[in-house]
Amino acid sequence: MPEIDINTPVSPEVIESLASLLRDREEKSNQLLQLELTKIQLLRDVVGIDNAKNQVFGRISSERGLPPNFPIEIDRSTGVIRALVDLPVKLQGEESAPSSIMAGELTVTKAE
Secondary structure, three states: OOOOOOOOOOOHHHHHHHHHHHHHHHHHHHHHHHHHHHHHHHHHHHHHHHHHHHHHHHHHHHHOOOOOOOOEEEOOOOOOEEEOOOOOOOEOOEOOOOOOEOOOOOOEEOOO
């Protein structure tokens, strides 16, 4: 076997093997880019869903005399609402918290 030094050319087989590896890497890089673009679109979709959910929670809170961003939980099976923090003493002229705000088994949550 001849001695190999810095001036010895690389064989065509090794060159082709390297070219194949580089093509495979580029293909995987393109797949990763597509995955990241899909991830970004999914994140945008989730932000839109969260905004819509927050609007519904805000409407529910406002209808009950609470600030739109007031933290509440809603029992999915009964619709009973529970405040996640102490209620203000007065809510839109009332002397105490509205009777519709009560504790219950909670499965739907809006967290700020």
